[in-house]
Amino acid sequence: MIKAKNICKSFTDLEVLSNVSFAVKQGEVISIIGPSGSGKSTLLRSLIGLEKINSGQLFIEGTQVKDDNKIAYRKMGMVFQGFNLFPHKTVLENLIEAPLVVNKEKKALAIKRAENLLKKVGLFDKKNSYPAQLSGGQKQRVAIARALAMKPDIMLFDEPTSSLDPELVGEVLTVIKDLADENITMLIVTHEMGFARDVSDRVFFMDQGKIISDTVPEKIFVNPESKRIQTFLTKILSQNDSSQ
Amino acid sequence: MFDYIVNVSGYILEGSLITFQLYLVTAVFSVGLGIAGALGKISKIPFLQAILSFYTWVFRGTPLLLQLFFAYYGLPVLGITLQPFPAAALTFIINYGAYFTEIFRGGIESIPEGQYEAAEVLGLNYRQTMSRIIIPQTVKRVLPATSNEAINLVKDSALVAVIGLGDLLRSAKVSVTRDFSIIPFIIAAIFYLVISSIIVTVFRKLEKKYSVYE
Numbered sequence: 001m002i003k004a005k006n007i008c009k010s011f012t013d014l015e016v017l018s019n020v021s022f023a024v025k026q027g028e029v030i031s032i033i034g035p036s037g038s039g040k041s042t043l044l045r046s047l048i049g050l051e052k053i054n055s056g057q058l059f060i061e062g063t064q065v066k067d068d069n070k071i072a073y074r075k076m077g078m079v080f081q082g083f084n085l086f087p088h089k090t091v092l093e094n095l096i097e098a099p100l101v102v103n104k105e106k107k108a109l110a111i112k113r114a115e116n117l118l119k120k121v122g123l124f125d126k127k128n129s130y131p132a133q134l135s136g137g138q139k140q141r142v143a144i145a146r147a148l149a150m151k152p153d154i155m156l157f158d159e160p161t162s163s164l165d166p167e168l169v170g171e172v173l174t175v176i177k178d179l180a181d182e183n184i185t186m187l188i189v190t191h192e193m194g195f196a197r198d199v200s201d202r203v204f205f206m207d208q209g210k211i212i213s214d215t216v217p218e219k220i221f222v223n224p225e226s227k228r229i230q231t232f233l234t235k236i237l238s239q240n241d242s243s244q
Numbered sequence: 245m246f247d248y249i250v251n252v253s254g255y256i257l258e259g260s261l262i263t264f265q266l267y268l269v270t271a272v273f274s275v276g277l278g279i280a281g282a283l284g285k286i287s288k289i290p291f292l293q294a295i296l297s298f299y300t301w302v303f304r305g306t307p308l309l310l311q312l313f314f315a316y317y318g319l320p321v322l323g324i325t326l327q328p329f330p331a332a333a334l335t336f337i338i339n340y341g342a343y344f345t346e347i348f349r350g351g352i353e354s355i356p357e358g359q360y361e362a363a364e365v366l367g368l369n370y371r372q373t374m375s376r377i378i379i380p381q382t383v384k385r386v387l388p389a390t391s392n393e394a395i396n397l398v399k400d401s402a403l404v405a406v407i408g409l410g411d412l413l414r415s416a417k418v419s420v421t422r423d424f425s426i427i428p429f430i431i432a433a434i435f436y437l438v439i440s441s442i443i444v445t446v447f448r449k450l451e452k453k454y455s456v457y458e
């Protein structure tokens with residue numbers, strides 16, 4: 001499904017991804033964890049073409065993605081920490097924008113699917129609201145539905161709950177969990193360790209631009225192999241406790 | 245007395261036709277020029293950016309009156325003679341285009357990067373992103389500044405009287421000189437106030453319409 005080979009990415013003289021390689025199978029759910037600045041966002045952004053990689057190869061469903069082959073990017077949807085909904089469009093308009101403009105779908109059809117997606121994330125009654133009228137958790141659920149409206153095979157989440165008030169985190173994680181059950185391939189950058197452990201088939205631990213551990217959740221959370229990961233987990237778990 | 249006011253008003257109204265024409269032509273083309281200029285300024289083409297920076301620097305940094313004199317009295321020296329109206333229209337379009345370039349550029353740059361990224365990952369191309377996502381949000385943000393310019397333009401349009409164009413102000417002045425009465429100036433002031441008020445009202449309506457989403 002996704003295959004990355006020796007991906008390198010630098011910002012001027014700062015190397016942010018160094019020789020990252022991994023493979024993700026259809027339907028797998030991957031959590032990406034690691035300290036701040038380790039390159040998690042950059043990795044996701046490189047996958048979907050928001051950042052240009054300096055070297056290495058990237059295959060999506062067997063097709064190599066390049067600047068002149070943007071089609072492969074369309075297999076992916078992305079959800080951002082800051083939602084990035086279009087504020088001048090209603091919830092429904094946010095969902096149908098790309099299906100209409102990019103895929104040239106029939107409007108009635110696009111609306112129908114958008115309404116179904118809104119039902120799925122529990123926001124059908126908000127379809128005519130503007131983003132400014134929604135809570136953070138609702139915004140993020142709309143953002144997820146908007147990405148799904150393009151029927152992606154792969155969903156990328158970059159800290160989807162990090163800018164939410166603690167009491168709103170659950171509703172978003174529930175929606176993502178439902179997606180995981182639907183066999184959609186997902187890469188999720190998150191600081192929610194309990195969620196990562198629950199939902200993922202594998203966990204990538206990133207540090208200084210490398211995936212230093214790629215393993216099943218039990219292994220990383222119950223029995224972390226390296227000191228580095230242990231330290232990180234101890235720190236983040238105590239942070240999560242103190243914030244609750 | 246009443247007859248006199250009606251007569252003079254009619255005369256000044258004739259003059260205001262020129263003012264309206266100048267206003268319309270300037271509004272349409274300078275806004276267009278401003279959008280093009282703003283898109284050029286945010287483009288990553290250094291040559292284009294340099295030219296546009298020079299353009300806005302010159303036209304925002306020198307008096308409109310000087311620019312008007314230049315177009316009407318200066319260009320003939322170089323062998324280009326323009327009639328008063330084209331000279332005035334050209335000057336106003338280029339001058340206001342410079343202001344709108346800066347206003348719109350600021351507006352576009354105030355839209356967060358995340359809007360571009362969301363559009364990109366959904367597959368929208370540059371043209372679709374600008375026309376459907378960025379510009380509509382920019383319009384809302386630049387409305388107040390644009391409204392100011394729209395009112396400035398009403399007042400600035402009176403400058404064309406100095407190159408002999410028979411606009412609203414010039415008609416009033418002609419009447420004052422001819423009749424030795426101050427009434428035409430008062431009527432002219434009322435005309436300007438009415439026009440400005442209409443423009444303010446229109447922009448208020450627009451701002452209200454755009455406020456639904458925030």
Ligand SMILES: Nc1ncnc2c1ncn2[C@@H]1O[C@H](COP(=O)(O)OP(=O)(O)OP(=O)(O)O)[C@@H](O)[C@H]1O
Nearest residue numbers: 011012014016034035036037038039040041042043
């Ligand atoms: N556009 C950019 N220009 C320059 N440096 C950047 C840019 N984007 C990211 N970086 C740097 O790259 C490094 C990795 O950033 P990245 O955002 O991928 O980390 P992250 O693992 O997502 O961190 P966090 O948990 O804080 O989100 C950081 O040192 C960051 O400062």
Ligand SMILES: [Mg+2]
Nearest residue numbers: 040041042158
């Ligand atoms: Mg990040």
